[in-house]
Amino acid sequence: MSRYTGPKARINRRLGLAVFESAGAMKAMDRKPNPPGMQPPPRKLTEYALAMREKQKIKFYYGLHERQLRKLYDLASRGKGDTGRSLLVLCERRLDNVIRLAGLAKTRPQARQGVAHGHFLLNGRAHDIPSATVSAGDVIDVRRKAHLTDLYAAIRSEAEGTTADWLAFDPETLRVIVHRLPTPDDVTLPVDVQLVVELMSR
Structure with a gap:
């Protein structure tokens, strides 16, 4: 699966969560918080559908391909x-x-994108x-180039x-500086990860 480049607001609305943080996607979700498309009477989702929705939250939030998520799950x-x-x-x-x-x-x-373009040192x-x-x-440092330090100083400000x-x-x-490893309590993504584990363990 290639990187998702479609309408980000639709994904936010479908998942009911701001997995994409761009200004346009956030504003669109504020205007139309309901899922996209026609609004049929609400129906109860199957267990599989619920698990797939939670899995998509993780994939879109962290920008993961299916293979990347599988690798992390196996680990x-x-x-x-x-x-x-x-x-x-x-x-x-x-x-x-x-x-x-x-x-x-x-x-x-x-x-x-910044990492892929070599803007950072590890x-x-x-x-x-x-x-x-x-x-x-x-x-982790920003590379010592004037245009990069100016760019990231502005973003940080x-x-x-x-x-x-x-x-x-x-x-x-x-x-x-990573002064300690994160714990599960540090994760802010609201997701029922147990459903994802059950789905991926099949």
């Missing part, structure tokens, strides 16, 4: 502890998500893989501060 299922909670923590640890949570991007797609080395998993102690308390941010150097 979570092999580890200790609850598979669903571990899956969400692995999603949170993606490099593009960390950059978004640090306020260096307005949306996750913007963060993903532990002092150029890194262009948005799906890279960060670890405690990792350091519009943010309200670091939104994740497992990250530390230095506004002078635009440096992000």
Whole structure:
């Protein structure tokens, strides 16, 4: 499956959640919060439909392909502890998500694009893989180029501060430090991950 490039507001309305944070998608959802299309009488969703909806929340929110989600699920299922909670923590640890949570991007797609274009250093080395998993102690820097530091300083100035308390941010150097790993309680995505685990374990 290729990256979704269709109408983002329709996805937000269909899922009843702002998985896409662009200004246009958010405004459209405010104007029309109901699912797109004709509005038939509400009917109870099947268990499979509910599980698929929760799975789509994760995929669209973090910008994952089906194969990427499967890889993270397999990794979570092999580890200790609850598979669903571990899956969400692995999603949170993606490099593009960390950059978004640090306020260096307005949306996750913007963060993903910045990483792919080589705008960031991970532990002092150029890194262009948005799906890279960060670890405690990792350091993320904006590359020392004037146009990049100006760009990300401007983006950061519009943010309200670091939104994740497992990250530390230095506004002078635009440096992000992962001072601890996220926990399931740090995940802000409202999703019934147990339904996703049951679906993917079939």
